[in-house]
Amino acid sequence: MKRVYPVDEKGKKILDLKSWKINNYNKIYFDSKFEWECYKVLKENNFNVDFHPESLMLMEGFSSYSLTRSKGKTKIFKSTVRPITYTPDFCIYCNNGSKVYIETKGFFRDGARIRFKLAQASLPENDFIFLIFDKPSEGVKKLKELVEIIKNQFEGSSLTNKVTEKEQEKSRKINL
Numbered sequence: 001m002k003r004v005y006p007v008d009e010k011g012k013k014i015l016d017l018k019s020w021k022i023n024n025y026n027k028i029y030f031d032s033k034f035e036w037e038c039y040k041v042l043k044e045n046n047f048n049v050d051f052h053p054e055s056l057m058l059m060e061g062f063s064s065y066s067l068t069r070s071k072g073k074t075k076i077f078k079s080t081v082r083p084i085t086y087t088p089d090f091c092i093y094c095n096n097g098s099k100v101y102i103e104t105k106g107f108f109r110d111g112a113r114i115r116f117k118l119a120q121a122s123l124p125e126n127d128f129i130f131l132i133f134d135k136p137s138e139g140v141k142k143l144k145e146l147v148e149i150i151k152n153q154f155e156g157s158s159l160t161n162k163v164t165e166k167e168q169e170k171s172r173k174i175n176l
Contacts, residue, residue, distance in 0.1 A: 034134035094154035
């Protein structure tokens, strides 16, 4: 399998991410050239987009009891099971109030496919998540088709009509 390198804001390959992070504190980087190309397309269309937005909570963490056996003795102890979260690559805030999440993938790692399905199932009725695979000459083309759908069916997404995640959460709480 071909190795995928992270890239900086200009699309330049990052060979040593750890050093790059130290020298470029607080700058964003992309996990792949394809992710960077998608970011460029969304920004060129002046979309109100967050890169790696706040994680979606798919399942809360909880406490559980487990058994352990040591030196011939069985013990019961309380353990904590971590929550299951999902962080999509992009979140587009549409002018009609919907959110469109986009996940870019070259391939699925273990567990990513199930988290993606859980994320699909956990979204509110007016929010959507789309998966775009990086296939030669297809990935960016599919994203451009999605951009047109967002413009036509979701009333677009504009920076001048910026509604932040916190403002949306605040209005949801008021409506409850």
